[in-house]
Amino acid sequence: MTYESKPDWDAKDWQLLEALQRDARLGYAELGRKVRLSAPAVAERVKRLEEAGVITGYRAVVEPKRLGYGIDAMVRLRCDGGICARIGKIVENVPEVLDCRRLAGEDSALLRVVAMSITHLETVLDRLLKIHPSISTTTLIVLQTPHANRSITRTMWDAARTLSQD
């Protein structure tokens, strides 16, 4: 959580960022073509984005349904403070939990869970409930996902900037 010295990204940095959010496997040469920069210059900029923690990694996007995970659910979870604080570590042992966020408010955490069937989902929920007696859950079945992990863009950033008036 330390401050970086370079909070300003120019138009080409944003172009690279957007291109890599769209397709993380683009090579430096091709990126350079899009952005009108040589491959080494692109590599340099991308490295700076990585080192500044703006880009934290590159991931293949996998469709769970195609692997047999027909169920996608969001699980609202309530529990006592002591357990809450450890929920991140605890759910590491439950691989069907793909996301885990701790929340302010009534719900302590919100999980995204995938399962191969309702029966499977049931066993995952049982496993979560058995972690501690203070835990209770509310399960919301995802019917469809119109948007997942949309890109952060420069135009979006600009609009927010002008909103904040500075």
Added chain:
Amino acid sequence: MTYESKPDWDAKDWQLLEALQRDARLGYAELGRKVRLSAPAVAERVKRLEEAGVITGYRAVVEPKRLGYGIDAMVRLRCDGGICARIGKIVENVPEVLDCRRLAGEDSALLRVVAMSITHLETVLDRLLKIHPSISTTTLIVLQTPHANRSITRTMWDAARTLSQD
């Protein structure tokens, strides 16, 4: 939504899938080294995973906080059926909505929203509410994200398979 003919992925396919979920920028040669396969063989397997819809893309993972988006929130949204059905298209015009899932149950949808400040979050919520009078929201502030987009792994798949007994 059509069925593919090849529901069986072997150990090497899984290794490739896991490697690419960890680092989508690995080249075929390096993947081949990890998996003990030639580069062309790797390329073919990856292409098959893509064509089967198991891998749907490759994305750079961006940390919104590093771009000034200090607020991360989950927004539960309720609305009438007619609007609900269109919610995916509607929130396309609200770039701060990074995820949008339609749900079964009381809440019609669950959004993930990023914002640069509480004021900014307020304007985003106002924008959502102005879409239609029937819309109401509940906003949950994310305090931390212990896990985001965890990988789907072969050991996880195996365990689920044995659970389902077939």
Added chain:
DNA sequence: ATTGAAATTAGCGATTG
């Protein structure tokens, strides 16, 4: 297995503060 392209390193030149 071969051929063309891409990544990487190093060194140089231009621009800026």
Added chain:
DNA sequence: CAATCGCTAATTTCAAT
């Protein structure tokens, strides 16, 4: 003058046929 940035060139590695 120092620092930053991007380019070319040359070697090695990779991708694709």
